[in-house]
Amino acid sequence: MKLTRRDFAAGLAIGVTAPYVIGSARGQGATLKIGMCAPITGPAAEAGKYATGGAKLALEAVNKAGGVLGKQLELVIEDDQTTNPGIVLAFSKLAAQPDIVAFLGSIRSTQVHAMAPDVLKLGKPVMFGGTDPNLTKLGNPWLFRFRPNDSYSGRVIADYGVNTLGKKKWAVLHSTDAFGTAGGKALSDALGKLGAPPVLDQGYANQSQDFTPVVLAIKSSGADILGSYFTFENDLGIFARQLRQLGVTIPWVGSPSIVNVTALKLAGPALYGTYGVADYAEDSSPGSKKFGTAYREAYKVAPDNQSSWPYDAVTVLAAAINKAGSTDPQKIREAIISIKKFPGAEGEYNFDDKGDGLHGYNIVKNDKGNIVFDKHIEFTD
Amino acid sequence: MDLALQLLFTGIGIGAVYALVALGFVLIFRATNVVNFAQGEFSMVAAYLMVVFAVDLGWPYWVSFLCALAGMALLGAIFNLGVYYPLRHRTFLPVIIATIGASILMANSVLAIYGPQPQVLEGWFETPGIQLGPVYLDSQYLLIIAVTCVLVAFNYWFFEHTMVGKKLQATSQDKEMASLLGISVSTMIMITFIYSAVLGGLAGILVAPILFVSIQMGSTIALKAFAATIIGGFGDVTGAIIGGLSLGIIETFGAAYISVPYKDAFAFLVLVLFLVFRPQGIFGERVAEKA
Structure with missing residues (x-):
């Protein structure tokens, strides 16, 4: 068989592009990705460890229960350096990955404010824990709060x-x-x-x-x-x-x-x-107790709100995507908003149309x- | 009046910490003509060493203290050999950048080894402080002020009345001349780095019971100490002490009588005013450019 110049060019093109095509197909098929901006370094690095711990615990539970839309959930974590420029950079890195369907933002309101314009531009759901009341009044439909606001x-x-x-x-x-x-x-x-x-x-x-x-x-x-x-x-x-x-x-x-x-x-x-x-008190509800026991068992430290809100965010998000039956951002948004009487670690979630899930506090x-x-x-x- | 006395005590206490770190800046600047931006990290590393020895290993406080200072002396020597010495014939800029790089390396190494958790280091005394009339005297601040006073006296004696001190002064004034007189310049610079690391470490260990032990503690103090060095006059030992104390007092009184949120701004406003109207600082000498 004679190898023509055209055959050679076609073979070369297939050879070069095949790994990307296969990799992309595998990426789209195997897992469902959630991005998380967390303070791995900086003044809140300690809290960041608890936050990623909470999210991972929920991830394991969701995956053990069958995952989301028949796929295993995967968490992609980027360091927000506990700074506003840091979280903007971390979010832009995550947003550049088209197979990430939703995100976890920060517990710090100032950081959520910093990333909010990019969230609006991207148009995908972002769960966060910042408690500045204004964050859900920005007219940004993609922000969902997992702690009661101030x-x-x-x-x-x-x-x-x-x-x-x-x-x-x-x-x-x-x-x-x-x-x-x-x-x-x-x-x-x-x-x-x-x-x-x-x-x-x-x-x-x-x-x-x-x-x-x-x-x-x-x-x-x-x-x-x-x-x-x-x-x-x-x-x-x-x-x-x-x-x-x-x-x-x-x-x-x-x-x-x-x-x-x-x-x-x-x-x-x-x-x-x-x-x-x-917002998190271990004895306040059966859901809080259940999370507390699991967290202590996994990490040998007492749970607090740094770890409970990411836990709830992943759990609620997984339930919402399953309910939506799709990863379409608008459908996920509608599913989150429709969540009522959902027992979480932080309390009972009743989302309003602004994106606030909780409406009370423990003393x-x-x-x-x-x-x-x-x-x-x-x-x- | 009671309020002013309380503020004055706290201002002097926090100012003494700035002064100790500023002293490290000045000594290295005099010996090498470069600013060591890792000076704050010396404080942080020493505080972590104390946590390792006194808290984790449970060694007696004094033993831990001496071991931490010995560790800082070693770090100072390694810093000189690894950061300054290879670049000693270059201009000041690569050396400054190398010190910034070293500070990032130290902060992240501690983060990697010890984790991000802030640590608690108990103070030297079981009594947290004493009430003297209307003023509460924190025992740790009292210790810091006392140590600063002792160090001022020690520095004076060391630089003015010992041969090594005089050799160090000669080296800082003119390396070539010192070398011609038989002084080993590289040994003198090595001693300076060791002494500066120990001084920075001492500040870190003393302030740790007040500010807690965290990765950021060094950079927070170093920024103010750097400002104190400029206010006092870069290269002047007395200036570093006076600059540090002034800065502590100014920011404490500024916060109390003008605005708490702008506390840091007062310190840096004073810095800017000095840079504009008296760039050589309080004790610095005006250096004219040669034609």
């Missing part, structure tokens, strides 16, 4: 402090990033509605090395209760110690970071007796290092 946490903190603890002179302390600013505003607004506007509204910059001026401001304000929104556990730990050292013993009700595993470890006794709103107390569940407060408005 309008709820602010209302719960205010309600608990004013009505249960009977305190009316509030000092509100918050980080000046998107999360802290929105949380502080939500708390101040809720206090205003309860007839107890704060006597001190104090912001601080993340990664502060010293909180003496803040503690002294709280002291001289005459406040009889403190409400806080801390973003980083390091800051919370330093502040808690200095607060106690400088003799401030007023009741303290904090945002979820006050009951994080890392914060408890760093601040130790300085946080004893404080209250926190916690917990730090009883000498043990986080004790007090009550769950759910809002319907």
